[in-house]
Amino acid sequence: MPELPEVETIKNEIAPYLVGRTIQAVELIWSGIIKEPSVDEFQRRIAGRKVLGLRRRGKYLLLPLSSGETLVLHMKMSGSLLVSNGCAELPSYTRAAILLDDGRKILFRDPRKFGVIRLVRDPETVVGKLGPEPLEPGFTEELFAELLRRRSAPIKAVLCDQDFIAGVGNMYADEALFAAGIHPLRGANTLSNEEVRRLFNGVRHVLECGIGNKGASIRNYYRPDGATGTAHLEFKVAHQRGEPCPVCGTPLSYIKVRGRGTYFCPKCQPAAPPAKTETRKRHLN
Protein backbone atom coordinates (compact mmCIF):
# COMPACT_ATOMS: atom_id res chain seq x y z
CA MET A 1 0.00 0.00 0.00
CA PRO A 2 1.85 3.04 -1.15
CA GLU A 3 1.82 5.83 1.42
CA LEU A 4 4.00 8.94 1.40
CA PRO A 5 7.39 7.16 1.74
CA GLU A 6 6.49 4.61 -0.93
CA VAL A 7 5.24 7.22 -3.41
CA GLU A 8 8.28 9.39 -2.70
CA THR A 9 10.54 6.40 -3.44
CA ILE A 10 8.72 5.63 -6.68
CA LYS A 11 9.01 9.29 -7.69
CA ASN A 12 12.76 9.41 -6.98
CA GLU A 13 13.53 6.15 -8.75
CA ILE A 14 11.37 6.63 -11.82
CA ALA A 15 12.17 10.28 -12.51
CA PRO A 16 15.39 9.52 -14.46
CA TYR A 17 13.42 7.37 -16.90
CA LEU A 18 10.53 9.78 -17.30
CA VAL A 19 11.47 13.43 -17.04
CA GLY A 20 12.43 14.94 -20.40
CA ARG A 21 10.99 12.04 -22.39
CA THR A 22 8.09 12.35 -24.80
CA ILE A 23 5.02 10.14 -24.41
CA GLN A 24 4.28 8.57 -27.77
CA ALA A 25 1.08 6.88 -26.65
CA VAL A 26 -0.57 5.14 -23.73
CA GLU A 27 -1.62 1.55 -24.22
CA LEU A 28 -4.70 0.79 -22.11
CA ILE A 29 -5.06 -2.84 -21.13
CA TRP A 30 -7.93 -1.92 -18.80
CA SER A 31 -9.38 1.44 -19.81
CA GLY A 32 -11.29 1.79 -16.56
CA ILE A 33 -8.08 3.13 -15.02
CA ILE A 34 -8.70 6.45 -16.82
CA LYS A 35 -10.84 8.55 -14.53
CA GLU A 36 -10.90 11.71 -16.67
CA PRO A 37 -11.34 12.81 -19.39
CA SER A 38 -13.03 10.18 -21.61
CA VAL A 39 -10.70 7.52 -22.99
CA ASP A 40 -10.83 9.01 -26.50
CA GLU A 41 -10.12 12.49 -25.19
CA PHE A 42 -7.30 11.14 -23.05
CA GLN A 43 -5.59 9.42 -25.95
CA ARG A 44 -5.85 12.52 -28.12
CA ARG A 45 -4.48 14.88 -25.48
CA ILE A 46 -1.63 12.69 -24.18
CA ALA A 47 0.10 11.61 -27.41
CA GLY A 48 3.26 13.50 -28.30
CA ARG A 49 3.50 15.42 -25.02
CA LYS A 50 6.82 15.84 -23.29
CA VAL A 51 7.12 15.16 -19.55
CA LEU A 52 8.49 18.37 -18.01
CA GLY A 53 8.83 17.18 -14.41
CA LEU A 54 7.65 14.82 -11.70
CA ARG A 55 6.45 15.72 -8.24
CA ARG A 56 4.59 14.14 -5.35
CA ARG A 57 1.70 15.66 -3.42
CA GLY A 58 0.42 13.44 -0.62
CA LYS A 59 0.05 10.03 -2.24
CA TYR A 60 -0.40 11.48 -5.74
CA LEU A 61 2.20 11.66 -8.49
CA LEU A 62 1.96 14.70 -10.78
CA LEU A 63 3.54 14.88 -14.25
CA PRO A 64 3.39 18.33 -15.81
CA LEU A 65 3.33 18.01 -19.61
CA SER A 66 4.44 20.27 -22.46
CA SER A 67 0.77 20.88 -23.31
CA GLY A 68 0.28 22.68 -20.02
CA GLU A 69 -1.84 19.82 -18.74
CA THR A 70 -0.87 17.52 -15.87
CA LEU A 71 -0.99 13.74 -15.74
CA VAL A 72 -2.08 12.71 -12.24
CA LEU A 73 -1.55 9.16 -10.95
CA HIS A 74 -2.78 7.51 -7.76
CA MET A 75 -1.78 3.94 -6.92
CA LYS A 76 -4.30 3.48 -4.11
CA MET A 77 -4.02 0.07 -2.46
CA SER A 78 -2.19 -2.21 -4.84
CA GLY A 79 -0.72 -0.15 -7.67
CA SER A 80 2.91 0.08 -8.69
CA LEU A 81 4.88 1.68 -11.52
CA LEU A 82 7.47 -0.44 -13.29
CA VAL A 83 10.10 0.49 -15.85
CA SER A 84 10.22 -1.89 -18.83
CA ASN A 85 12.74 -1.96 -21.65
CA GLY A 86 9.79 -2.35 -23.97
CA CYS A 87 10.57 -5.81 -25.32
CA ALA A 88 9.42 -8.05 -22.50
CA GLU A 89 5.88 -9.38 -22.21
CA LEU A 90 3.65 -7.28 -19.96
CA PRO A 91 3.44 -8.57 -16.38
CA SER A 92 0.09 -9.80 -15.09
CA TYR A 93 -2.30 -7.08 -13.88
CA THR A 94 -0.69 -4.40 -16.05
CA ARG A 95 -3.52 -1.90 -16.59
CA ALA A 96 -1.72 0.71 -18.69
CA ALA A 97 1.63 1.13 -20.45
CA ILE A 98 3.09 4.56 -21.16
CA LEU A 99 5.17 4.28 -24.33
CA LEU A 100 8.20 6.60 -24.30
CA ASP A 101 10.24 7.93 -27.21
CA ASP A 102 13.34 5.95 -26.17
CA GLY A 103 11.53 2.63 -26.55
CA ARG A 104 11.00 2.12 -22.83
CA LYS A 105 7.59 1.70 -21.22
CA ILE A 106 6.32 2.81 -17.83
CA LEU A 107 3.86 0.15 -16.66
CA PHE A 108 1.00 0.83 -14.25
CA ARG A 109 0.41 -2.53 -12.57
CA ASP A 110 -2.53 -2.80 -10.21
CA PRO A 111 -4.15 -6.12 -9.25
CA ARG A 112 -7.13 -4.60 -7.46
CA LYS A 113 -8.04 -1.93 -10.00
CA PHE A 114 -8.29 0.85 -7.41
CA GLY A 115 -5.59 2.91 -9.10
CA VAL A 116 -6.53 5.98 -11.08
CA ILE A 117 -5.08 8.07 -13.93
CA ARG A 118 -6.30 11.57 -14.68
CA LEU A 119 -5.30 14.15 -17.29
CA VAL A 120 -6.29 17.60 -16.07
CA ARG A 121 -5.70 21.23 -16.96
CA ASP A 122 -5.40 22.29 -13.32
CA PRO A 123 -3.97 19.73 -10.83
CA GLU A 124 -5.42 21.76 -7.97
CA THR A 125 -8.83 20.33 -8.86
CA VAL A 126 -7.39 16.99 -7.64
CA VAL A 127 -4.90 17.85 -4.90
CA GLY A 128 -6.14 21.30 -3.89
CA LYS A 129 -7.94 20.15 -0.76
CA LEU A 130 -5.09 18.08 0.67
CA GLY A 131 -3.65 19.04 4.03
CA PRO A 132 -0.05 20.19 4.52
CA GLU A 133 2.98 18.11 3.49
CA PRO A 134 4.33 16.77 6.80
CA LEU A 135 7.98 16.91 5.73
CA GLU A 136 7.95 20.43 4.35
CA PRO A 137 8.89 23.57 6.30
CA GLY A 138 5.33 24.90 6.29
CA PHE A 139 4.28 22.05 8.56
CA THR A 140 5.03 23.32 12.06
CA GLU A 141 4.17 22.08 15.52
CA GLU A 142 1.96 25.15 15.98
CA LEU A 143 0.00 24.39 12.79
CA PHE A 144 -0.31 20.73 13.79
CA ALA A 145 -1.64 21.69 17.23
CA GLU A 146 -4.17 24.08 15.75
CA LEU A 147 -5.44 21.50 13.26
CA LEU A 148 -5.76 18.88 16.00
CA ARG A 149 -7.80 21.22 18.18
CA ARG A 150 -10.59 21.30 15.58
CA ARG A 151 -11.07 17.55 15.43
CA SER A 152 -12.77 15.26 17.91
CA ALA A 153 -12.49 11.98 15.97
CA PRO A 154 -10.00 9.29 17.09
CA ILE A 155 -6.46 10.52 16.51
CA LYS A 156 -5.72 7.48 14.31
CA ALA A 157 -8.58 8.40 11.96
CA VAL A 158 -7.50 12.05 11.86
CA LEU A 159 -3.89 11.15 10.99
CA CYS A 160 -5.15 9.09 8.05
CA ASP A 161 -7.40 11.93 6.79
CA GLN A 162 -5.69 13.36 3.68
CA ASP A 163 -7.43 16.71 4.11
CA PHE A 164 -5.77 16.95 7.53
CA ILE A 165 -2.21 15.89 6.64
CA ALA A 166 -1.25 14.63 3.19
CA GLY A 167 0.47 11.27 2.80
CA VAL A 168 0.01 9.45 6.11
CA GLY A 169 -1.83 6.15 5.76
CA ASN A 170 -2.68 3.20 7.95
CA MET A 171 0.83 1.82 8.51
CA TYR A 172 2.64 5.04 9.29
CA ALA A 173 -0.22 6.32 11.47
CA ASP A 174 0.22 3.25 13.72
CA GLU A 175 3.98 3.76 13.81
CA ALA A 176 3.70 7.46 14.61
CA LEU A 177 1.24 6.84 17.45
CA PHE A 178 3.51 4.19 18.94
CA ALA A 179 6.51 6.52 18.66
CA ALA A 180 4.51 9.17 20.54
CA GLY A 181 3.02 6.77 23.12
CA ILE A 182 -0.57 7.73 22.25
CA HIS A 183 -3.57 5.39 22.14
CA PRO A 184 -5.16 5.33 18.65
CA LEU A 185 -8.67 5.99 20.00
CA ARG A 186 -7.79 9.19 21.85
CA GLY A 187 -9.84 12.12 20.59
CA ALA A 188 -7.60 14.36 18.49
CA ASN A 189 -8.56 17.45 20.50
CA THR A 190 -7.79 15.80 23.84
CA LEU A 191 -4.02 15.59 23.39
CA SER A 192 -1.85 17.57 25.80
CA ASN A 193 0.76 19.98 24.46
CA GLU A 194 3.43 17.45 25.31
CA GLU A 195 1.58 14.70 23.41
CA VAL A 196 1.12 16.97 20.40
CA ARG A 197 4.85 17.65 20.40
CA ARG A 198 5.70 13.93 20.58
CA LEU A 199 3.24 13.10 17.80
CA PHE A 200 4.53 15.91 15.58
CA ASN A 201 8.05 14.53 15.91
CA GLY A 202 6.79 10.95 15.60
CA VAL A 203 4.97 11.54 12.32
CA ARG A 204 7.99 13.17 10.74
CA HIS A 205 10.39 10.59 12.12
CA VAL A 206 8.54 7.51 10.86
CA LEU A 207 8.01 9.06 7.41
CA GLU A 208 11.69 9.95 7.10
CA CYS A 209 12.70 6.44 8.18
CA GLY A 210 10.26 5.03 5.63
CA ILE A 211 11.84 7.04 2.85
CA GLY A 212 15.34 6.09 4.04
CA ASN A 213 14.33 2.44 3.74
CA LYS A 214 12.78 2.94 0.28
CA GLY A 215 9.29 2.18 1.49
CA ALA A 216 7.55 -0.75 3.20
CA SER A 217 6.75 -3.85 1.17
CA ILE A 218 4.03 -5.28 3.36
CA ARG A 219 1.99 -6.26 0.34
CA ASN A 220 1.79 -5.27 -3.32
CA TYR A 221 4.42 -2.56 -3.14
CA TYR A 222 7.28 -2.68 -5.61
CA ARG A 223 9.82 -0.11 -6.68
CA PRO A 224 10.14 0.76 -10.38
CA ASP A 225 12.84 -1.89 -10.91
CA GLY A 226 10.70 -4.55 -9.22
CA ALA A 227 12.67 -4.49 -5.97
CA THR A 228 10.99 -4.29 -2.57
CA GLY A 229 11.57 -1.76 0.22
CA THR A 230 12.79 -2.55 3.72
CA ALA A 231 10.84 -0.09 5.87
CA HIS A 232 8.51 -2.82 7.13
CA LEU A 233 11.50 -4.56 8.73
CA GLU A 234 11.79 -1.52 11.02
CA PHE A 235 8.12 -1.42 11.99
CA LYS A 236 7.57 -1.54 15.75
CA VAL A 237 3.84 -2.26 15.75
CA ALA A 238 2.29 -1.96 12.28
CA HIS A 239 1.26 -5.40 10.99
CA GLN A 240 3.05 -7.08 13.92
CA ARG A 241 0.03 -9.09 14.99
CA GLY A 242 0.74 -11.44 17.88
CA GLU A 243 4.22 -10.04 18.47
CA PRO A 244 5.45 -8.59 21.76
CA CYS A 245 6.01 -4.84 22.08
CA PRO A 246 9.67 -4.20 21.18
CA VAL A 247 9.94 -1.80 24.14
CA CYS A 248 8.11 -3.50 27.03
CA GLY A 249 7.32 -7.00 25.78
CA THR A 250 3.56 -6.71 26.29
CA PRO A 251 1.63 -8.54 23.55
CA LEU A 252 0.48 -6.00 20.95
CA SER A 253 -3.24 -5.27 20.63
CA TYR A 254 -5.24 -5.31 17.41
CA ILE A 255 -8.45 -3.31 17.01
CA LYS A 256 -10.44 -1.69 14.22
CA VAL A 257 -10.52 2.08 13.98
CA ARG A 258 -12.87 3.43 11.30
CA GLY A 259 -12.75 -0.02 9.71
CA ARG A 260 -8.95 -0.05 9.53
CA GLY A 261 -6.72 -2.64 11.20
CA THR A 262 -4.87 -0.89 14.02
CA TYR A 263 -1.89 -2.21 15.97
CA PHE A 264 -0.65 -0.70 19.24
CA CYS A 265 0.93 -1.51 22.58
CA PRO A 266 -1.68 -1.33 25.37
CA LYS A 267 1.00 -0.49 27.93
CA CYS A 268 3.15 2.04 26.04
CA GLN A 269 0.02 3.67 24.53
CA PRO A 270 -2.42 3.75 27.46
CA ALA A 271 -6.10 4.48 26.85
CA ALA A 272 -7.31 7.95 27.71
CA PRO A 273 -8.44 8.43 31.32
CA PRO A 274 -12.24 8.08 31.70
CA ALA A 275 -14.21 11.01 30.30
CA LYS A 276 -14.60 13.82 32.81
CA THR A 277 -18.28 14.33 32.04
CA GLU A 278 -19.46 12.24 35.00
CA THR A 279 -17.19 14.03 37.42
CA ARG A 280 -18.35 17.38 36.10
CA LYS A 281 -22.00 16.39 36.39
CA ARG A 282 -21.45 15.39 39.98
CA HIS A 283 -19.94 18.78 40.71
CA LEU A 284 -22.79 20.57 39.01
CA ASN A 285 -25.35 18.60 40.97
Next chain:
DNA sequence: CCCGGAACCTGAAGGC
Protein backbone atom coordinates in the same frame (compact mmCIF):
# COMPACT_ATOMS: atom_id res chain seq x y z
C1' DC B 1 -19.12 21.26 9.59
C1' DC B 2 -17.95 16.85 11.46
C1' DC B 3 -18.26 11.94 12.05
C1' DG B 4 -18.83 7.08 10.70
C1' DG B 5 -19.80 3.45 7.59
C1' DA B 6 -20.45 1.32 2.91
C1' DA B 7 -18.74 0.67 -1.64
C1' DC B 8 -15.18 -0.06 -4.99
C1' DC B 9 -11.99 -4.54 -6.20
C1' DT B 10 -9.50 -9.10 -6.18
C1' DG B 11 -5.81 -12.17 -4.29
C1' DA B 12 -4.59 -14.28 0.00
C1' DA B 13 -5.60 -16.55 4.04
C1' DG B 14 -8.41 -19.00 7.27
C1' DG B 15 -12.34 -22.14 8.63
C1' DC B 16 -14.77 -26.35 8.21
Next chain:
DNA sequence: TGCCTTCAGGTTCCGG
Protein backbone atom coordinates in the same frame (compact mmCIF):
# COMPACT_ATOMS: atom_id res chain seq x y z
C1' DT C 1 -8.42 -31.30 -1.31
C1' DG C 2 -11.91 -27.72 -1.92
C1' DC C 3 -15.45 -24.55 -1.28
C1' DC C 4 -16.82 -20.67 1.24
C1' DT C 5 -16.08 -16.53 4.00
C1' DT C 6 -13.32 -12.96 5.59
C1' DC C 7 -9.67 -9.68 5.28
C1' DA C 8 -6.69 -6.01 3.38
C1' DG C 9 -7.19 -0.33 3.11
C1' DG C 10 -7.09 4.77 -0.03
C1' DT C 11 -10.59 7.35 -1.50
C1' DT C 12 -15.33 8.78 -2.44
C1' DC C 13 -19.97 9.00 -1.47
C1' DC C 14 -23.91 9.14 1.52
C1' DG C 15 -26.59 9.50 5.71
C1' DG C 16 -26.97 11.18 10.54
